[in-house]
Amino acid sequence: NLSERLEKALAGFRDRGKLSPDDIKKGLREIRLALLEADVNYRVVKDFLARIEARALSAEVLESLTPFQQIVKIVYDELVNTLGGKAQGLNLSTKPTVILLAGLQGSGKTTTAGKLALFLKKRGHNPLLVSTDVYRPAAIEQLKILSQKINIPFFDASPSEGALEIANNAFKMAKNTGRDVLIVDTAGRLHIDEDLMEELQSLKESLKPVETLLVADAMMGQDAVNVAKTFHERVGLTGIILTKVEGDARGGAALSMKEVTGCPIKFLGVGEKLEALEVFHPERLASRILG
Amino acid sequence: FVVEKLIDLAFLEELEEKLILSDLGVETTMALLDPFKNKILKGEPVTTSDLKRELKRISLNLLADYEKPFPPDGKPGVLFFLGVNGVGKTTTIAKLALKLKEANKKVLLIAGDTFRAAAIDQLKKWGERLNIPVVAQQEGADASSVIYQGLEKALREDYDFVLIDTAGRLHTKYNLMEELKKMYRVMDKLVPREKRVNLLVLDATTGQNAISQAEHFSKAIPIDALIITKMDGTAKGGIALAVSHKYKLPILFIGLGEKAEDLLAFDKEAFISAILP
Numbered sequence: 001n002l003s004e005r006l007e008k009a010l011a012g013f014r015d016r017g018k019l020s021p022d023d024i025k026k027g028l029r030e031i032r033l034a035l036l037e038a039d040v041n042y043r044v045v046k047d048f049l050a051r052i053e054a055r056a057l058s059a060e061v062l063e064s065l066t067p068f069q070q071i072v073k074i075v076y077d078e079l080v081n082t083l084g085g086k087a088q089g090l091n092l093s094t095k096p097t098v099i100l101l102a103g104l105q106g107s108g109k110t111t112t113a114g115k116l117a118l119f120l121k122k123r124g125h126n127p128l129l130v131s132t133d134v135y136r137p138a139a140i141e142q143l144k145i146l147s148q149k150i151n152i153p154f155f156d157a158s159p160s161e162g163a164l165e166i167a168n169n170a171f172k173m174a175k176n177t178g179r180d181v182l183i184v185d186t187a188g189r190l191h192i193d194e195d196l197m198e199e200l201q202s203l204k205e206s207l208k209p210v211e212t213l214l215v216a217d218a219m220m221g222q223d224a225v226n227v228a229k230t231f232h233e234r235v236g237l238t239g240i241i242l243t244k245v246e247g248d249a250r251g252g253a254a255l256s257m258k259e260v261t262g263c264p265i266k267f268l269g270v271g272e273k274l275e276a277l278e279v280f281h282p283e284r285l286a287s288r289i290l291g
Numbered sequence: 292f293v294v295e296k297l298i299d300l301a302f303l304e305e306l307e308e309k310l311i312l313s314d315l316g317v318e319t320t321m322a323l324l325d326p327f328k329n330k331i332l333k334g335e336p337v338t339t340s341d342l343k344r345e346l347k348r349i350s351l352n353l354l355a356d357y358e359k360p361f362p363p364d365g366k367p368g369v370l371f372f373l374g375v376n377g378v379g380k381t382t383t384i385a386k387l388a389l390k391l392k393e394a395n396k397k398v399l400l401i402a403g404d405t406f407r408a409a410a411i412d413q414l415k416k417w418g419e420r421l422n423i424p425v426v427a428q429q430e431g432a433d434a435s436s437v438i439y440q441g442l443e444k445a446l447r448e449d450y451d452f453v454l455i456d457t458a459g460r461l462h463t464k465y466n467l468m469e470e471l472k473k474m475y476r477v478m479d480k481l482v483p484r485e486k487r488v489n490l491l492v493l494d495a496t497t498g499q500n501a502i503s504q505a506e507h508f509s510k511a512i513p514i515d516a517l518i519i520t521k522m523d524g525t526a527k528g529g530i531a532l533a534v535s536h537k538y539k540l541p542i543l544f545i546g547l548g549e550k551a552e553d554l555l556a557f558d559k560e561a562f563i564s565a566i567l568p
């Protein structure tokens with residue numbers, strides 16, 4: 001872990017008496033390596049280090065009897081701060097509230113749609129689920145099966161209809177049947193796919209979702225920044241859901257995405273079952289990124 | 292004409308950024324650049340073209356080669372697909388099945404994902420589109436028994452190739468890795484190892500976790516080669532270089548989209564040139 005790495009990198013400083021600013025610089029290099037290995041974006045790491053450098057070079061560290069603990073604490077605190085201070089809930093202000101899920105192919109949107117529906121149902125809401133994925137074979141069936149598993153109404157449609165048409169009809173159904181939340185699953189898409197990004201934009205314009213959430217895989221690497229930035233610029237995100245977090249991916253991509261978009265991470269997907277959704281708490285992810 | 296420039300530490304730092312942004316990883320990047328850093332510190336002149344040529348040469352050598360024929364020679368050739376959730380296994384099976392069918396081979400698909408909602412449906416739909424038969428049971432069936440049933444059919448009806456889909460699984464889940472080993476033993480009962488190719492599917496957008504994936508999957512069953520999907524995005528898939536080198540896993544194909552035609556034989560030169568232009 002980071003504290004051990006710092007020990008190793010700055011070994012022998014005790015013989016010199018205490019840490020010098022040069023030792024601190026060495027320590028910062030170690031922190032940089034640790035963050036890069038955790039998949040934090042190269043440029044985000046640079047900015048991050050600049051923020052902690054001043055504190056790391058302060059008297060509180062240089063004079064400390066436990067300088068490594070001090071440094072690790074500074075990094076940890078800054079990680080928690082950057083990841084978003086405290087947990088942020090869902091904005092469920094309008095009726096029906098529309099939650100629009102978007103993201104790259106295979107990130108976990110369909111499964112997460114089911115998870116969110118169950119999460120909200122348990123909290124006394126009446127969600128309606130709909131899939132606008134008219135491209136992937138059996139995509140609509142997949143969400144339909146998940147809805148049945150958790151006994152939540154599903155707005156069924158055929159892939160021969162358009163995504164926008166399905167979405168608008170589902171909205172009408174939600175309104176007419178007193179559902180207070182409409183969760184809209186969308187097809188996986190590349191942030192550089194003009195047509196599909198336009199489709200996403202028109203879905204947003206038509207549905208006016210209160211929440212537009214990027215569903216992103218925790219194991220993403222350096223490219224996470226490009227993906228999040230582009231989705232945010234094109235469509236406007238209100239939050240991020242990180243999936244497959246129960247694996248051993250360090251999750252540095254989460255820090256990068258939060259940093260470049262400013263969007264709060266709202267939930268973590270922690271398994272394949274529909275119960276496997278947790279409200280995001282920055283402390284746990286911060287410890288994980290630190291290794 | 293081009294003026295030949297000598298590299299300096301600033302140049303190397305820019306190159307380091309580019310390589311790390313491609314997901315090459317800190318370890319591989321340092322291994323590649325440190326020797327040149329040392330040369331500069333010793334005052335040895337290195338031109339930009341020397342550097343680029345050398346890095347290309349070294350990187351190409353880091354990529355493992357597939358030393359056997361692909362597709363495999365015996366009948367039925369069994370292509371077994373594994374990987375973590377959502378990387379593109381099912382879609383890649385459809386793509387490779389199409390290639391084999393276009394080569395006039397008799398192809399069979401086995402719906403070995405008996406866990407995820409509509410997984411069997413998804414593969415069946417691909418089978419219908421491509422006019423390739425799919426062996427399946429119902430959701431919740433034992434995956435190994437579906438595989439066994441499918442291989443029996445392949446042997447009985449003289450199929451050239453069998454492509455086996457499995458459920459996505461995180462490499463850190465003990466019981467899922469045990470299930471994988473069980474599938475491997477079951478395949479062993481019906482088809483000799485040399486006719487089987489175990490393909491680990493990796494997503495090009497994956498970061499350093501691909502190393503852990505390769506590590507854990509290789510420990511569970513022998514992996515023969517890699518397929519890197521979603522190379523049509525902006526991720527360069529640099530981590531595949533580290534995985535290929537560390538675990539001696541050749542990359543056979545790359546996925547470049549969501550259609551059945553979007554699978555390309557792996558081109559080492561093109562892959563390296565995208566990372567080291």
Ligand SMILES: Nc1nc2c(ncn2[C@@H]2O[C@H](COP(=O)(O)OP(=O)(O)OP(=O)(O)O)[C@@H](O)[C@H]2O)c(=O)[nH]1
Nearest residue numbers: 105106107108109110111188244269270271376377
């Ligand atoms: N281990 C784990 N797997 C997950 C999690 N969330 C989703 N998955 C799995 O990831 C795979 C992809 O999930 P999907 O919901 O189909 O992903 P998607 O984003 O809808 O995919 P496309 O519609 O093709 O873009 C499936 O195998 C899911 O079971 C999670 O939190 N943990």
Ligand SMILES: Nc1nc2c(ncn2[C@@H]2O[C@H](COP(=O)(O)OP(=O)(O)OP(=O)(O)O)[C@@H](O)[C@H]2O)c(=O)[nH]1
Nearest residue numbers: 105106376377378379380381382459521546547548
């Ligand atoms: N852009 C792009 N998308 C791809 C590629 N390969 C697969 N996909 C998409 O990725 C998503 C997931 O593909 P699947 O084939 O369902 O992935 P999987 O590994 O079988 O998923 P699980 O069985 O749930 O673990 C789908 O939306 C595919 O269309 C590719 O090369 N490029």
Ligand SMILES: [Mg+2]
Nearest residue numbers: 109110133139
């Ligand atoms: Mg989906």
Ligand SMILES: [Mg+2]
Nearest residue numbers: 380381404410
């Ligand atoms: Mg699949």
